[in-house]
Amino acid sequence: MRALRWLGVLLVCYSLVPLVNATVPAVAHLAGQRLTVSHDGSDSYECLSELGAPPLAGLYGGCDAYARPEGGELRQVTLRGPSEQTFLRPKARATAWGWGRQAYLWEGTPTTLLGVAGLLLFLLGVSLLIRGFRRTPEVLKSPA
Helix, strand or coil: CHHHHHHHHHHHHHHHHHHHHHHHHHHHHHHCEEEEEECCCCCCCCEECCEEECCCEEECCEEEEEEEECCCCCEEEEEECCCHHHHCCCCCCEEEEEECCEEECCCCHHHHHHHHHHHHHHHHHHHHHHHHHHCCCCCCCCCC
16 A cells, blocks of 8 residues: 555656646746747857756756847847757747746647646546545444
């Protein structure tokens, strides 16, 4: 019975990785501004390294970029997303969504599937965790 509880804890903790990698860009896509990003104005193009092997076993890194909202002024942002290391060559442009100083790439269907997989893992982990707590090892007897 303890093994099921530990498996539930591991699944809940692990499911947070794909949920973060899919949910944050999805929320930015739905609620954030549409941005055109590039790195034309910067002399340095430094990227923070990824942590682990995203999207299923780590978190994405980030790159400095410049973003221009529709009808807005150019501003510096940190760009995060699945293909940040290869998509933005000098003078290239890409569409991202975000708010403040954060911009996220939206990959569409793969991101949605990743979020659904993370949610299923989370629910499975919670069910295994709760299942272990609901059962009592001995039958309770009434005092009468």
